Amino acid sequence: MFGGTIRLSTGRDSSSVSREHKMWTSPLSWTLVVLFSIDSVRSLDLPEYLHVCHREDPKLTECMKESIETLRPYLARGIPELDIPAIEPINLGDLIVAESVPGQGISITAKDIKAYGPSNYRLKKLNVVEYGKVYTFELELPHLYVEGRYVVDGRILLLPVKGAGKFNGNFTQGYGNVRIKGDRKVINGKNHLSLAKLDIKIKVGDGKIKLENLFGGDRVLGEIINQTINQNFSLLSHELIPLIEKALQRIFKRTGNKILERFPEEVLFP
Numbered sequence: 001m002f003g004g005t006i007r008l009s010t011g012r013d014s015s016s017v018s019r020e021h022k023m024w025t026s027p028l029s030w031t032l033v034v035l036f037s038i039d040s041v042r043s044l045d046l047p048e049y050l051h052v053c054h055r056e057d058p059k060l061t062e063c064m065k066e067s068i069e070t071l072r073p074y075l076a077r078g079i080p081e082l083d084i085p086a087i088e089p090i091n092l093g094d095l096i097v098a099e100s101v102p103g104q105g106i107s108i109t110a111k112d113i114k115a116y117g118p119s120n121y122r123l124k125k126l127n128v129v130e131y132g133k134v135y136t137f138e139l140e141l142p143h144l145y146v147e148g149r150y151v152v153d154g155r156i157l158l159l160p161v162k163g164a165g166k167f168n169g170n171f172t173q174g175y176g177n178v179r180i181k182g183d184r185k186v187i188n189g190k191n192h193l194s195l196a197k198l199d200i201k202i203k204v205g206d207g208k209i210k211l212e213n214l215f216g217g218d219r220v221l222g223e224i225i226n227q228t229i230n231q232n233f234s235l236l237s238h239e240l241i242p243l244i245e246k247a248l249q250r251i252f253k254r255t256g257n258k259i260l261e262r263f264p265e266e267v268l269f270p
Helices: 014-024 027-044 060-077 219-230 233-262
Strands: 090-098 107-116 122-130 134-156 159-187 190-203 206-211
Touching: 060 122, 090 233, 107 233, 134 219, 134 233, 159 219, 159 233, 190 233, 206 219, 206 233, 219 233
Parallel strands: none
Antiparallel strands: 090 107, 107 134, 122 134, 134 159, 159 190, 159 206
16 A cells, blocks of 8 residues: 555664674673672572571671571471471480599499480570681570489488389579680682581579389388489589580581571672
8 A cells, every 4th residue: 555665773783783693692691690690599498497697798697696586496396408306305325424423332323324405505696707717606404304214222221222213304594604716718619607616504583303103103202312313413414514515505506507508608798
């Protein structure tokens, strides 16, 4: 119906378009796009139990404290995607307490000891002594519970005591001082923080141990012996607490490094 030819002009010749196309499809451009995509995916894939804390943030310690508190319920039940098992019960192994009650000549062997309660910690204070190298913090441990099997042999209050059975113990008003020495290592070309050393010292305010089935289950005699043993509770806890300290040092260090090995420093602390 209409004659002639319609031409649309972009104001650029085909050679300039071709040069521009080559520029955008150069290897360098694609590399930048891929790297940007990887970093974006990593940020998006950061699990809900981890917080991003900016290392130059004046409130860095508060952010790290919130992260550790957020992690608490996940530690109790485990984090399968990071190959982190539930921290409870904590297997403490065996313990021999000889002559725990002065002058009574008694020995108690505890076996298959398990501990519960550390995952209910409350982080009270955190101090970044030197970022990436030294951290200290204080934990409140409201309640620790232990159980296992015992063998007792000796004499208390002129009574021969010999028996075996189950035992349990409750520790309250506990707190722990933690000191971490950090390090860095390179994984797949990325800098990662790591925990080189972790020390924990625990103190408890009060507690009670109960040995079951003493004297064949005699309630009266069993109660007398348990009361006598608990009059020297501090001596028993002095032997038992180091087992809990060593177990927690091992668990917290392993857990921390599992997380730090998965996520680069630039992702967790940009």
